[in-house]
Amino acid sequence: MAATPTSVDQVREGLQSVGYLPGESTALVSYLATRLGKPVLVEGPAGVGKTELAKALARYLDRTLVRLQCYEGLDEAKALYEWNYRKQLLRIQAEAADTGWDRVQDDIFGEEFLLERPLMTAIASPEPVVLLIDEIDKTDQEFEAMLLEVLSDFQISIPELGPVAAKTTPVVLLTSNNSRELTEALKRRCLYLWLDYPPVEQELAIVRLHTPELSEQVARKLVEVVHMVRELDLKKPPSIAESIDWARALLLLGADDIDADLFKETMSVIVKHRTDLDIVAERVGVRLGPGPPSGVGSKAA
Amino acid sequence: MAPRLPDPGPPGISARLIELGEALREEGVAVGTSELLDAFAALEEVPWSQPEDFREALAATLAKSPDDRRVFELVFERFFFRATEAAAVRAGIKEGAAGGQVGGDSDGEGQQAGDIDLDALRQQIAEAIRDGAESAMRDLARLAIAAFGRQGTGSGVIGVDVQRIRRQLGLRSEPQPDLPPEDPRHDGLPRDELRRFEQLLRRELERGQIERTEQLPASRPLNELDRALPSGPLQDLAAVHRVVAQLRRRLATQGMEARGRKRHAHVDVRRTMRASLQTGGVPVELRFRPRRPRRPEIFVLCDVSTSVTSASVFFLSVLHALHDTFRKMRSFVFIERISEVTDVFERERDFAAVSDAISRDAGVADISGYTDYGRVWNEFRDAVADELHPRATVIVLGDARTNGRDPRAEVFGQIASLAGRTFWLNPEPRLYWNYGDSVIAAYEQYCQAFECWTTQQLEDFVKALTKPMTGV
Numbered sequence: 001m002a003a004t005p006t007s008v009d010q011v012r013e014g015l016q017s018v019g020y021l022p023g024e025s026t027a028l029v030s031y032l033a034t035r036l037g038k039p040v041l042v043e044g045p046a047g048v049g050k051t052e053l054a055k056a057l058a059r060y061l062d063r064t065l066v067r068l069q070c071y072e073g074l075d076e077a078k079a080l081y082e083w084n085y086r087k088q089l090l091r092i093q094a095e096a097a098d099t100g101w102d103r104v105q106d107d108i109f110g111e112e113f114l115l116e117r118p119l120m121t122a123i124a125s126p127e128p129v130v131l132l133i134d135e136i137d138k139t140d141q142e143f144e145a146m147l148l149e150v151l152s153d154f155q156i157s158i159p160e161l162g163p164v165a166a167k168t169t170p171v172v173l174l175t176s177n178n179s180r181e182l183t184e185a186l187k188r189r190c191l192y193l194w195l196d197y198p199p200v201e202q203e204l205a206i207v208r209l210h211t212p213e214l215s216e217q218v219a220r221k222l223v224e225v226v227h228m229v230r231e232l233d234l235k236k237p238p239s240i241a242e243s244i245d246w247a248r249a250l251l252l253l254g255a256d257d258i259d260a261d262l263f264k265e266t267m268s269v270i271v272k273h274r275t276d277l278d279i280v281a282e283r284v285g286v287r288l289g290p291g292p293p294s295g296v297g298s299k300a301a
Numbered sequence: 302m303a304p305r306l307p308d309p310g311p312p313g314i315s316a317r318l319i320e321l322g323e324a325l326r327e328e329g330v331a332v333g334t335s336e337l338l339d340a341f342a343a344l345e346e347v348p349w350s351q352p353e354d355f356r357e358a359l360a361a362t363l364a365k366s367p368d369d370r371r372v373f374e375l376v377f378e379r380f381f382f383r384a385t386e387a388a389a390v391r392a393g394i395k396e397g398a399a400g401g402q403v404g405g406d407s408d409g410e411g412q413q414a415g416d417i418d419l420d421a422l423r424q425q426i427a428e429a430i431r432d433g434a435e436s437a438m439r440d441l442a443r444l445a446i447a448a449f450g451r452q453g454t455g456s457g458v459i460g461v462d463v464q465r466i467r468r469q470l471g472l473r474s475e476p477q478p479d480l481p482p483e484d485p486r487h488d489g490l491p492r493d494e495l496r497r498f499e500q501l502l503r504r505e506l507e508r509g510q511i512e513r514t515e516q517l518p519a520s521r522p523l524n525e526l527d528r529a530l531p532s533g534p535l536q537d538l539a540a541v542h543r544v545v546a547q548l549r550r551r552l553a554t555q556g557m558e559a560r561g562r563k564r565h566a567h568v569d570v571r572r573t574m575r576a577s578l579q580t581g582g583v584p585v586e587l588r589f590r591p592r593r594p595r596r597p598e599i600f601v602l603c604d605v606s607t608s609v610t611s612a613s614v615f616f617l618s619v620l621h622a623l624h625d626t627f628r629k630m631r632s633f634v635f636i637e638r639i640s641e642v643t644d645v646f647e648r649e650r651d652f653a654a655v656s657d658a659i660s661r662d663a664g665v666a667d668i669s670g671y672t673d674y675g676r677v678w679n680e681f682r683d684a685v686a687d688e689l690h691p692r693a694t695v696i697v698l699g700d701a702r703t704n705g706r707d708p709r710a711e712v713f714g715q716i717a718s719l720a721g722r723t724f725w726l727n728p729e730p731r732l733y734w735n736y737g738d739s740v741i742a743a744y745e746q747y748c749q750a751f752e753c754w755t756t757q758q759l760e761d762f763v764k765a766l767t768k769p770m771t772g773v
Contacts (some may be wrong), residue, residue: 007348008354024353024357025360028354028357028358028361029348029361031346031347032343032346032347032361036339036343036346041365042365043367085575127656146618181366185329187365187366188333190365191362192364192370193361194367194370197580199361263651
């Protein structure tokens with residue numbers, strides 16, 4: 001497996017080599033995460049590559065990715081561990097009647113009867129892993145509080161067994177769409193990374209990386225249009241993933257330029273609210289000249 | 302893991318960082334000791350020679366929300382700028398004496414400005430801005446100050462000087478078609494780079510000022526969040542949305558907090574059964590279903606007469622931005638009559654467009670344009686009386702100034718008795734209540750009245766509104 005990186009540039013190149021183009025701060029914070037062994041809280045709008053960062057880190061560091069998808073009502077039985085009580089019941093029934101209580105009790109609270117959930121898996125794994133706790137803002141505060149022990153000490157206390165400490169230090173990423181403020185206690189334990197929409201050049205590189213067949217000129221225009229759309233006040237601005245989808249769609253259509261008509265037909269790939277569609281058609285559609293390209297890029301307003 | 306103490310490093314850096322932490326705390330960023338320890342640990346891992354890495358490492362450990370990050374950028378810049386300048390003042394270093402080409406001191410500047418070809422300078426600056434060349438921009442900013450900066454003495458106010466220099470350089474973000482096409486200004490300049498150039502100008506002017514006076518100007522606090530509500534309909538839209546976004550996040554948090562206590566609602570049978578396995582199938586410990594945050598049905602009535610219109614539209618924008626917090630929401634505006642505007646807010650997302658639409662086609666003013674509360678209550682009762690029920694909430698926003706007309710408080714009382722809760726938001730400070738034609742006292746007996754003229758007060762109110770119910 002890959003050794004721990006020793007410089008920021010190594011991380012940047014490593015992430016690039018597995019198909020993720022990190023920004024300046026992304027590479028730096030990822031590097032710090034591997035060096036300091038602290039979890040990273042990644043926040044930002046939807047679709048800027050928060051989850052993708054975790055996957056890329058796992059590929060680059062050659063570690064298994066353990067993913068915990070959060071949702072409202074997620075509890076410790078689904079995140080940490082659970083006693084396999086069916087098996088415990090069977091065990092008790094299978095016992096001969098004259099077995100002493102003490103023996104049964106010892107037996108049924110052993111590791112054999114423990115169902116590992118993602119956090120437990122990450123902690124107990126003999127190989128270091130990348131642990132992704134996705135959309136932490138979807139859970140409630142009690143769950144956050146429960147995470148504190150895992151995140152600061154990398155251990156889980158099971159009342160019947162005692163604390164289970166991590167054998168190796170996992171790289172932990174928590175992502176949040178910023179739909180609610182996380183607790184100070186959780187933030188305090190994390191490094192913070194704010195991922196925003198990338199600047200034109202970087203996004204162009206990302207689009208080109210995913211659709212190398214698309215001509216540079218079309219790709220550039222596409223990214224410029226997407227940036228223009230993001231500047232409008234929309235309910236859901238287009239994400240990087242949607243830029244890539246759009247690039248793929250244009251590639252399938254064999255487009256060699258983006259004009260007003262083509263934009264009108266394909267803009268539903270990047271804009272997905274009816275009211276947003278109206279705004280975009282009104283503000284952006286008219287700026288793209290009909291037919292042949294009109295000058296170089298268009299200016300942001 | 303055990304935090305390591307930093308190597309002393311270059312003399313005094315630990316002390317500087319702690320001072321930076323102090324400065325951040327003063328601006329309301331929660332920087333604890335553990336954050337500072339993290340910052341030291343992080344700095345051991347990154348090369349300090351890279352300003353970008355240095356700054357990002359500190360930001361990742363000290364600033365933990367987008368807002369904090371914004372404050373961090375400002376404080377970081379100011380802090381290290383001031384620290385260097387203070388050191389320079391103490392050591393008595395002057396750029397003029399060291400042979401630098403431009404300084405704040407006025408001798409030598411006169412003939413230098415004569416040497417510079419002004420048109421070529423304009424051209425060069427525009428090119429640097431177009432290309433976003435940072436270091437070129439910095440050098441040219443100094444040249445520009447030398448050329449245009451202090452002809453005479455300067456106005457003494459840095460912001461005014463910056464704008465004057467920018468105008469003299471002819472830098473604009475709009476295209477200037479009368480210039481030749483090869484001039485970079487012909488197609489307009491990128492706005493962000495232009496702003497960056499202005500920042501550099503400001504910085505250089507400040508540097509000059511510090512050199513002249515040999516002391517640092519007092520540092521201004523950055524916090525302007527707790528300011529009065531937007532006072533004009535054309536107020537910065539971004540500010541409105543920022544307040545809304547913050548409010549929404551805080552509300553989301555707040556609902557959860559309030560849920561933790563008093564969870565005596567319903568027994569969750571499934572979880573109780575599962576818990577009972579630990580006690581051999583005897584349900585010793587009851588498990589309860591978590592409480593859901595309250596999602597009230599609300600009816601909003603907003604005065605849009607000229608005296609309170611901006612507060613009303615702002616308030617309505619906030620409520621509509623939060624519409625998914627409510628089960629159902631209907632909004633009305635009134636002056637002399639009422640008019641339902643729920644649709645307008647669903648259609649329009651632009652604050653200015655909303656104010657426009659309301660003033661244009663709501664048709665709420667008949668003749669005088671003065672608020673007629675009595676008539677409004679009657680119309681409102683006729684419109685929604687069937688829909689009001691004890692779980693509905695009625696919110697009125699208005700200054701309760703009847704212009705001498707009959708307040709008809711008894712009709713308002715009927716409405717309040719039909720609805721579960723009734724709130725009155727008054728955009729006037731409490732000091733002015735019941736003076737002149739304000740009759741808030743007549744209505745206050747039927748409802749809870751709040752003053753609401755800062756974003757903080759508004760936020761407190763919305764919190765109270767969405768708090769989980771204690772009864773029912």
